[in-house]
Amino acid sequence: MPELPEVETVRDGLARWVVGRTVASVEVRHPRAVRRHLLGAADLGARLAGARITAASRRGKYLWLPLASAAETDSALVAHLGMSGQLLVRPADSPDERHLHVRIRFADVPPDGTGTELRFVDQRTFGGLMLDQLVPAVDRPDERLPAQVRHIARDPLDPHFDDAIFSARLRRRDSALKRALLDQSLISGVGNIYADESLWRARLHGERRGQTLRPAQVRELLTQVRAVLTESLRAGGTSFDALYVNVNGEGGYFERALNVYGREGEPCPRCGTAIRRLAFMNRSSFLCPNCQRRPRS
């Protein structure tokens, strides 16, 4: 569910509210939430206890909190929100959420005993937490990221995103443009909403093959991807319902700015043609059949 603007909004909240704090204890209430931590919930809890959170980082839709303690120096708590995951900073005495799967208590509880805790809540359980080692990034060895995140490409707002490499790889592909935009090892942070919005802005049909794009079209596409991600980030992301929220439980406001996503039957804001919904890749794609011409097959 959450894409770059939503995940970055969460990262920013973590940077404000949990960086610098020391973990006291971890309570795993649903084992599936830590299934990717192969050593199990007990190991995760034991290693997190006593560790100080030193930063809040992100690559694409992955988040991680680097740790510092006697035992954990090059490790991080890695989180992926999947379709419905939330990281919430909540008062310790606030009621448990229905799908609260992991609770992280901090050592710095004020005297009144009502400090905040970090909660991982996830209705559909596609997301999860794990501890992982930090390793050098492939392209910039001075930069570190969790080993499990190495295969994720940089996102288009990352200052070290390489436009030329992206263009070359995209134009070599025999796959549909939309599939390529959703491939996190090619470009990260873009999901179903922002792929559709970017393609509409660039007037490209999602079923166009990467190979058929001219370099100028790839540049235009990248420009529009960046524009829509930046605008959404400024609005705090897109919240169709209460599933995507920031760490304080608040939604974002970008839904009203969407041009095609979820707007089947409504007029295209550019030409007035009715927006169409296509089933594609087991997902919905929304597009303007006039502005985004289907490629000849």
Place this chain on the structure above:
DNA sequence: ATCGGTCCCTGTGTGC
């Protein structure tokens, strides 16, 4: 090395 399809879950809305 790529590509497309399938599966993992729970909840909500729709139509019969």
Place this chain on the structure above:
DNA sequence: TGCACACAGGGACCGA
């Protein structure tokens, strides 16, 4: 009111 089905911001994995 109940039930069946489609669908939902993702991605790992598996054959071809």
